[in-house]
Structure formats: structure tokens, C-alpha cells
Amino acid sequence: MPRIRVGPADEIQPGQPAFVKHGDIEIAVFRVDDGFRAYRNRCPHQQGPVCTGPVSGTLVATADTDWRLAWVLEGRVLICPWHSMEFDLDTGRRLRAQSERLRAYPVEVREGEVFVQLGPRSARPVTPSPA
Amino acid sequence: MTRDSRKPLGLDDVFIVDCDVHANEPPEALAPYIDMPWRRSLELLGRGPQRYLDIPGYAPILNLDPPFPDRGLGNRTVTTARQMRDDLDELSINVGILFPDNLLKIAVFPHVDYAAALGRAYNAWLADAWVSREEGLYGAVLAVPQDPKNAADQIRTYGADDRFVAVYLPVAGLRPLWGDRMYDPIYEAAEEMGLPVMLHSVGIIHPHFPFNLEHVESRIVRHPINHEFALMANLFTMIANGVPVRYPDLDIVFTEGGVSWVPFCMWRMDKEYAEIPTGAPYLERPPSEYIKEMYFCTQPIEEPARSRDLLTMIDLFDGRDKVIFASDWPHHDFDHPRTVLNMPFDADLKRNIMGETARRLFKLPIPVPVA
Numbered sequence: 075m076p077r078i079r080v081g082p083a084d085e086i087q088p089g090q091p092a093f094v095k096h097g098d099i100e101i102a103v104f105r106v107d108d109g110f111r112a113y114r115n116r117c118p119h120q121q122g123p124v125c126t127g128p129v130s131g132t133l134v135a136t137a138d139t140d141w142r143l144a145w146v147l148e149g150r151v152l153i154c155p156w157h158s159m160e161f162d163l164d165t166g167r168r169l170r171a172q173s174e175r176l177r178a179y180p181v182e183v184r185e186g187e188v189f190v191q192l193g194p195r196s197a198r199p200v201t202p203s204p205a
Numbered sequence: 206m207t208r209d210s211r212k213p214l215g216l217d218d219v220f221i222v223d224c225d226v227h228a229n230e231p232p233e234a235l236a237p238y239i240d241m242p243w244r245r246s247l248e249l250l251g252r253g254p255q256r257y258l259d260i261p262g263y264a265p266i267l268n269l270d271p272p273f274p275d276r277g278l279g280n281r282t283v284t285t286a287r288q289m290r291d292d293l294d295e296l297s298i299n300v301g302i303l304f305p306d307n308l309l310k311i312a313v314f315p316h317v318d319y320a321a322a323l324g325r326a327y328n329a330w331l332a333d334a335w336v337s338r339e340e341g342l343y344g345a346v347l348a349v350p351q352d353p354k355n356a357a358d359q360i361r362t363y364g365a366d367d368r369f370v371a372v373y374l375p376v377a378g379l380r381p382l383w384g385d386r387m388y389d390p391i392y393e394a395a396e397e398m399g400l401p402v403m404l405h406s407v408g409i410i411h412p413h414f415p416f417n418l419e420h421v422e423s424r425i426v427r428h429p430i431n432h433e434f435a436l437m438a439n440l441f442t443m444i445a446n447g448v449p450v451r452y453p454d455l456d457i458v459f460t461e462g463g464v465s466w467v468p469f470c471m472w473r474m475d476k477e478y479a480e481i482p483t484g485a486p487y488l489e490r491p492p493s494e495y496i497k498e499m500y501f502c503t504q505p506i507e508e509p510a511r512s513r514d515l516l517t518m519i520d521l522f523d524g525r526d527k528v529i530f531a532s533d534w535p536h537h538d539f540d541h542p543r544t545v546l547n548m549p550f551d552a553d554l555k556r557n558i559m560g561e562t563a564r565r566l567f568k569l570p571i572p573v574p575v576a
Contacts, residue, residue: 120541130275145273153275157538 075193083188086110088149089129094190101179101190104129106150106163112190113152113166114177122156124176129153132160132169152176214546214555216297221542222563224502225405225460225531226289226301228335229282230308230327231255232263238333239326243319247326257282258407264307267410270424281535282306286335286342292534293341296542299560300341300569301534302403303331304373304460308347309407313378317351324349324356328363336368338570345373345403348391350383357394364398370567371458376406376435380413384442392452401456401500401566406435414438428538436462440470440496447487449495456566458500464528465507468521471496497523500566502531503558504540506548513549525554529563 078094080103086092091102093115100115102125117124131148135141151169152161160169166176180191233251236244250263257280259266283289293301305311308327314320324347336344346363348356363369372395374383381387383404395402408431410418415434418427436459443449449457474492478485485492501524507515519528533539546555563569 120544122541128275133273156541 075191077182078190078192080112080188080190083110083183083186086188091125092188093125096192099192100125102126103181103188103190104152104163110181110183110188111163111166112179112181113161114179116177117154117156117159118168118174118176119154119157119159122154124152124154124156124159124161127153127155129163214552216542216546219546219556220560220564221298221530222300222302222560222567222569223293223296223298223532223534223542224302224403224458224529224563225304225504226293226298226534227283227306227536228286228289228303228331229284229306230330231284232260232307234284235323235326235330238329240322243322243326246319258306258309260307264310265313266310266408267419269410269419270422280537283535286337286340289335289342290340296532296534298532298534298542300343300563302343302345302371302567303335304345304403304405305347309375309405310377310409311347312350312375312380313409313411313413314351320349321352321355324352325359328359332363332366332368336366338368342368343371343567343569344369345371346400347373347375348395348402350375350379350388350391353388353390357390360391360394360398360400364394364400367570370400370569372400372402374402374404376404376439377409377431378411378413378416379435379439382414382442383439384444384446384448386446389451392448392455396452396455399454399568401458403458403460404436404439405460406432406462408432433462433466437466437470440499441474444474444488444492444495445485447485449498450487450489456500458502458529458566460502460531461504461533462501463505463507464501464503464515464522464524465518467496467501467524468518471522493522497527500527500529500562502529503545504531504533505538506540506545508544515548516550516554526557526562528558529566530559 078096080092080094086103086105088105091104093102101112102115103110103112113125115123115125130151131145132151133143134146135143150163152163161176162169166178168174182189232247236247239247258264259268305327311320311323327347331344336342346360346369360372408428409416415430415438421427471493478492530545
């Protein structure tokens with residue numbers, strides 16, 4: 075399975091993913107709290123360019139918030155620019171519809187360089203902390 | 206070259222007519238086309254702050270919602286015919302039928318002369334800067350409901366221009382609903398010119414039924430009421446007041462409501478008609494028979510967990526030759542044509558829905574579909 079070089083780790087900032095292409099497949103690498111996540115730039119809904127959307131937070135109202143509106147997951151919610159579907163950047167899962175998820179790839183950081191490993195679906199592409 | 210019939214149809218294998226795309230018309234764009242004294246109004250509006258489809262005096266919406274960051278991402282606009290052609294090319298769409306953006310709300314204006322002038326300006330602007338057979342961009346003549354005689358004149362004027370293929374009937378904030386006899390001049394003109402009428406709503410809060418939603422805090426509630434419920438209410442009145450009976454050659458099209466409400470309307474109206482036949486004295490047949498002769502645009506296409514349920518739904522109203530594709534580009538809830546094309550329909554049905562039925566309905570000059 076090919077391994078794709080993305081670029082220097084310190085050039086990937088929160089909310090500003092790096093994009094790489096392999097054939098028809100476009101992949102975005104995001105910086106999150108404990109490392110990097112790589113997702114295919116295709117929304118499972120209508121195949122929109124999900125990774126070009128903003129990274130933000132979202133509204134919830136749960137028993138934990140006493141059923142009051144609360145703004146949560148700031149910096150962890152990827153919003154598809156086509157239809158505003160929301161995905162948890164940490165897991166790739168769609169918020170409030172956990173069975174849907176972004177196609178994820180393992181990410182590796184070697185000597186300050188970020189690489190994406192193509193191949194079988196990765197359940198949760200946890201990576202080492204940014205160097 | 207012939208296609209491998211075993212392969213699923215791709216976007217480039219079908220001729221795609223998009224029955225609902227939106228041209229953005231800021232006040233300053235229409236100012237040169239509108240009569241005095243309204244030109245002064247549009248010039249003033251053009252200098253003021255403009256929010257997305259939310260301009261008091263031009264596109265009133267009564268937005269009462271608190272904003273949150275990074276939402277409203279779908280606030281895309283298409284401001285030139287060139288941009289629209291490029292966008293539709295990107296979506297593999299061959300033909301687009303143009304609707305307005307801001308003037309989706311034109312029915313709410315109490316000033317009849319202003320509304321009529323806006324309608325005339327929009328139609329003139331479309332004719333001047335947008336519609337083109339070569340570019341596959343066609344107009345729907347805006348029929349301002351506040352002034353049916355003026356609307357009928359506009360339909361006759363632009364209906365003679367083969368770049369206009371339909372009549373747009375605004376729904377948002379409309380009063381009375383489209384079944385009222387006051388609109389007869391509009392239907393008469395549309396039938397005479399051979400133009401289908403297309404009902405189209407939009408999100409708004411307004412005192413008129415069913416838009417009186419000022420007490421509803423969630424857009425997820427208001428949006429389907431603004432669209433599907435409003436279409437249903439108008440359909441009911443059109444049936445009860447016999448629009449399809451009195452204008453038997455008039456084609457009636459419903460946009461931006463999907464299709465799943467159609468069987469309900471048929472069966473419910475048939476039930477009412479059986480029990481209260483005097484409520485629809487114009488009818489010669491049960492309501493469902495008229496509804497089956499109407500057309501319904503796909504967007505927002507239902508996406509049921511079992512996608513075959515959508516085919517079942519269409520068959521419930523014998524709709525295989527009555528459902529026509531629309532994307533609603535560039536609005537936030539647009540459907541990519543791939544989404545409809547990938548539904549579990551056979552190839553003939555896909556070709557009909559994506560473009561062939563609309564090509565016949567709007568008499569589009571495309572001689573041969575894509576092989």
C-alpha cells in the first residue's frame with residue numbers, strides 16, 4: 075500500500091488541513107489535540123468536499139447540560155460546506171448519526187514529516203503527538 | 206458508440222435538465238431595469254448593508270434566530286450567467302431553469318405597484334443578461350400575484366421569447382393561495398402561451414398561512430412548513446377551485462417539496478371529495494386524477510434508509526413520467542444530480558427523471574439525448 079508524504083508537521087495548523095492527492099483520491103490531514111487525522115475529502119452524504127469546510131463547534135442540549143443549549147467540541151467539528159453535515163474530527167464519525175463516518179487513513183510522523191498510509195479503512199487513526 | 210448496458214448510468218450518460226436553479230439579483234442589478242420611482246428605492250437598497258436573502262424592503266424574512274459561528278455555509282450566490290453555466294458544467298447539468306433569489310419573497314409586499322415593477326424588472330433583467338438557448342439557461346417568467354393582470358401581460362410578452370419556458374408562481378407569504386379565482390388571468394395567459402406554471406416557496410416568517418411561524422424556534426420545523434406544507438395548501442386550493450378543470454391544457458409543477466407528500470394529498474383530497482363533494486363543485490373527476498397529471502421536482506429528494514422506498518412512493522402516484530430533477534443550486538439544501546441518478550431506478554426512469562420528461566414538458570430544443 076502506498077505511503078504518501080504530506081509535508082512538515084509544523085506547517086499543519088489547527089483548522090487548516092493539508093491536502094494531498096493520490097490518483098482520484100484527495101485526502102486532508104488535520105491537526106487535532108493529540109496528533110493528526112487523515113480523512114478522504116468526500117462527504118458520505120452527497121460526496122461533497124467535506125474537508126474544505128470550516129472547523130468549529132456545535133450546539134447540543136442534553137441531560138448533562140440540564141437540557142439547556144450548550145456550545146461544545148470547539149475546534150473538533152468539521153462542517154461539510156455542501157449541506158453542513160457535522161463530523162467529529164477526532165473519530166471521523168458524523169455527529170448525531172454515529173453509523174456514518176468519513177473514510178480515514180493512518181497517519182505517521184517521521185522526523186517532523188507527515189505521511190498518510192493508503193490501504194484498508196482505519197478505525198481510528200491515532201498518531202503520535204506532533205513532534 | 207454505444208454504452209455498455211450493464212454499467213450503471215453515469216452523469217455524462219444522461220441529459221440533465223435542472224428545473225430549479227437560482228440567479229442572484231441584488232437591488233443594484235435590477236435598478237437599471239425598474240421604473241421610476243422604484244429605481245430610487247433599489248439604488249438606496251443597493252447602497253445599504255445586504256445580508257443573504259435578508260434585505261428589508263426587498264427580501265424580507267423576519268429572521269429571529271440567534272446566529273452561531275460557521276453556520277449558514279450554504280449562503281452561496283450565482284450572480285452572472287457565466288458563473289451559472291460554469292457551475293452547472295461542474296455538476297454535469299445540461300440545462301437550468303432560472304428562479305430568483307431575493308424575489309422568492311415578492312408575494313409579501315403590500316405595495317402592489319412596487320411588487321409589479323419588481324417583477325417586470327426581474328423579467329427584463331433575465332431576458333437581457335441571463336437566458337440563452339446556447340448556454341442552456343432558460344427563464345421562468347415571474348408572475349407577481351398582487352397584480353394578476355400585469356402578470357398576464359408579462360407572461361404574454363416573455364412567453365413569445367423561446368428563452369422563457371415556464372411561469373414562476375411565488376408561494377412564500379402568498380395571500381390568497383394560488384387556487385383563488387383572482388389569479389385566473391395568470392392561468393389563462395400561461396395556458397395560452399403553452400408555459401407550465403411552477404410553484405416555488407422559500408423560508409420566511411410572515412403573517413399569512415402557513416408562514417405564521419413566529420413562535421417556532423427551530424428552523425428544522427419552519428423549513429418543511431415553508432415548503433411542503435405551503436405547496437400542499439396551494440395544491441388543495443387549486444384542486445378545490447378547479448384550476449386544472451378550467452385550464453385543462455395548463456401544466457402545473459411543484460418545486461422544492463420532494464415527492465413523498467403527493468400520495469397523501471391524493472388520498473386525503475379524494476376522501477374529502479367523497480364526503481363533501483360540494484366543496485369542489487368544479488371537479489369532473491376525483492382530485493387524485495388531477496394530481497396525477499401534475500409534475501413534481503425531486504429536490505429536496507427524500508433519502509430514506511431503504512432507497513427503494515422512494516420508487517414505491519413515486520409509483521403510488523403513477524409518477525414515473527411526472528417526477529423531474531431539480532438541484533436548487535446554489536442553495537444550502539441543493540441536491541447533486543448524482544444523488545438522484547444513484548437511486549435504484551431502472552435506466553429509462555433515470556433518463557426520464559433526470560431530463561427527458563422535463564425536455565418534453567418545457568419543449569426544450571435538444572433534439573437528441575446524450576447516447
